[in-house]
Amino acid sequence: MVMTDKTFTGIPLTDLAGPLGADVCGAMSEAKRFLDNRDTSQLLGLIGETIEDLAVGKPVDKAVMQKSFGGGRVAQTDDLLAGRGVFYITEQGKLFLDCTAGHYQMSWGYDHPVLTRIVHDGLAAGIVPDNHSNIPQWPVKRLAQRLIEAANPDCPELGRGDFSKVMKSRTRLNTALLGIATGSVACEAALKIMLMHHERTRKSGPAIFVVLDGNYHGTGFFSQNLRGMWKPFIRNMKVVAVQPNDGRQLEQVFARYGEQITGFWAEPIMMNREAILVETEYLQLARKLTRRVGALMTVDEIQTGFWTPEVFMYRQYGITPDIVIVGKGMSAGLHPLSGIIYRRELDVMAQYDAISTNGNAALAALVALANIELLQRNAVQVVEAQEYYYHRLCGLAAEFSGRIAAVHGNRSMTGLKFHKVEDALTFHKRCVAGGLWLRVHAYHAGHSTILCKFALCLERAVVDEFIRRLRIFLEAGE
Ligand SMILES: Cc1ncc(COP(=O)(O)O)c(C=O)c1O
Structure with missing residues (x-):
């Protein structure tokens, strides 16, 4: 039997008004049409203006939503109605210039025509949004290859599908784990690899992580510990926070703890600490020191990844970390997908040590592939x-x-x-x-x-x- 939209209920779902409500839905489509029918210079002239006749105009009830997300009360809401490129219109009809790319993840802005088309084409071609991790569809496997290519730009044979030399290497980033949906789970996965490495190399005493003060590596229990939370509940793991770009302090910390250090963490641009840029000399020093004491270096590229044509910002630093974390902008905000890239030697986790139901998502992987292509072509x-x-x-x-x-x-x-x-x-x-x-x-x-x-x-x-x-x-x- 071939399913149609009448299968099961006999009632066709003709439009969005059914599940979403006619009034909000009408305003949403009008707002989208308004944005689609104007060019950049017209929209620039309307920033901050209220577009008459579009607004929903009545409160959209957020009472049942969590207070820390603006919920818990009935009031006139003014959240997102529809967007295009760097512009969006709110529920009250106000036109905004989005200077944050959504929540830092819509790498190509709202409704990029190529990415939207790729999603439609992909679905029509049989690509599934998300299926069981044990049978990942081709886009996921292709994305894993593309990430390894991006991490090894000096290996032209990868572009011809020959991964044999890179796979034999002990020093290259040649393994991608894409079974995870969110950046927080990816960060936890990287931490687990570091802890397993700590155990394997029989480092004495607690696992010591050197981190940058003001870091943000997601909302996992252990990664929140990297920014000072849950201290009384965590034993045998010590976090030493250092000031970004203070090379002397970093040297002192490495001199003090030496081979007890399990790993070092950094984000190239600290988007949770005033967008501080971590300098090249500093990360190069961190690389040298981690190698000297046998500690692992993780670079969290959840913010910076896919924002430069090199795909990974660490490449601008002339270093190779042991673990690179990606998420957010990888799938341009269309569906969550995150991952970690590391050396084969560190491939020590079992499947259920780090997995999300929505990891290995084929449609998101397709978008990520298109994202890389767009980045490189433009x-x-x-x-x-x-x-x-x-x-x-x-x-x-x-x-x-x-x-x-x-x-x-x-x-x-x-x-x-x-x-x-x-x-x-x-x-x-x-x-x-x-x-x-x-x-x-x-x-x-x-x-x-x-x-x-x-x-x-x-x-x-x-x-x-x-x-x-x-x-x-x-x-x-x-
Ligand atoms: C640097 C960094 N690491 C980790 C995360 C966590 O990612 P997610 O929100 O997808 O769990 C974020 C999210 O903002 C981030 O900016």
Whole structure:
């Protein structure tokens, strides 16, 4: 029997209004049409405006949702209605410029035409969204190969499908685990490998992890311990936090704990700590020190991966970590998929040591493959736009040096560090009221930074308008 939409119920599901409700659904399609029918310059002119006649206009009840996510009360909500590229319209009809690529994961912005088409084509061609991990469909296996290719750019034979030399190597990243859905599980998996390595190499005493102060490696129990949580409940694991880019301190820590150190963790751009860029010399030093004491080095690329044509940002550092973690932008926000890439020697986990039902997701893997292709084909434009943005932001910061202390980050992942916390908070409020969706880091002592991570479809015209608007808000004073 071939199933139709009448199978089982006899009632065809004709449109989205059934499961979603007619009013919200109507507004959503209208908002999408509105965005689709306008070009970038028209939308830039409408940032912060309310588009009449689109709004749902009545509260969409969030009462049953968790309080820490804005739930727990009935009030006029103004969440996302529909988006396109770097723009989105809220439920109340306000047009925003999304300076964060969704939650830092929609690498190509909202509804990228190629990725959306690839999803439709993939489904039509028989690619399944997600199936049992034991029988992964071809896109997952192909993605594993593409990741290994990206990690070994000096091996042209990989592009011809010959992985034999890389597989024999003891030093190369040649193994990909894609059975995990979220970055948090990927980070936990990397930690488990490190702990198993610790046991295997019979390091004495507790497992010592050297981490960067202010790190974020997800919401797993052990990875939260890397940022100081759950301390009383965890034994035999010691976390030593060091200040990013302080080479002397790193040397002292390695001199003190030496071969007791199990591993070192870093994110190239610390998106949970004011977008601090970890410098090349620092990561090179960390690589040297970890090798010297037999510790593993993990680079968490959940934020930085798939944001540069090299795919992995660690490649800009001239180092090879032992474990690289990817997630978020890998599947451009279309469906969660995460992974870790490591040397074969570290392939020590059993299947159920690190697995998610929604890992090994074929449709997400297809999107990831398309994402890599888009990145590489558009490499010149992507880098040009990202560097233009960074350059313009630095120029603006220099103009307002009395209020802005520094520009953190690199390319399109930036932090605009204010001298004063209150100033950053007020500035953030002004930006959001004016239709610029960006984030502020001001909830930890000393944090006073506006965070942006623009999608890869960033254009010069968008950068110019963004900077023009920031300047107006800065000129308005503190
Ligand atoms: C650097 C880093 N590591 C790990 C994670 C956790 O990923 P996920 O939210 O997919 O569990 C995040 C998420 O923001 C992240 O930024």
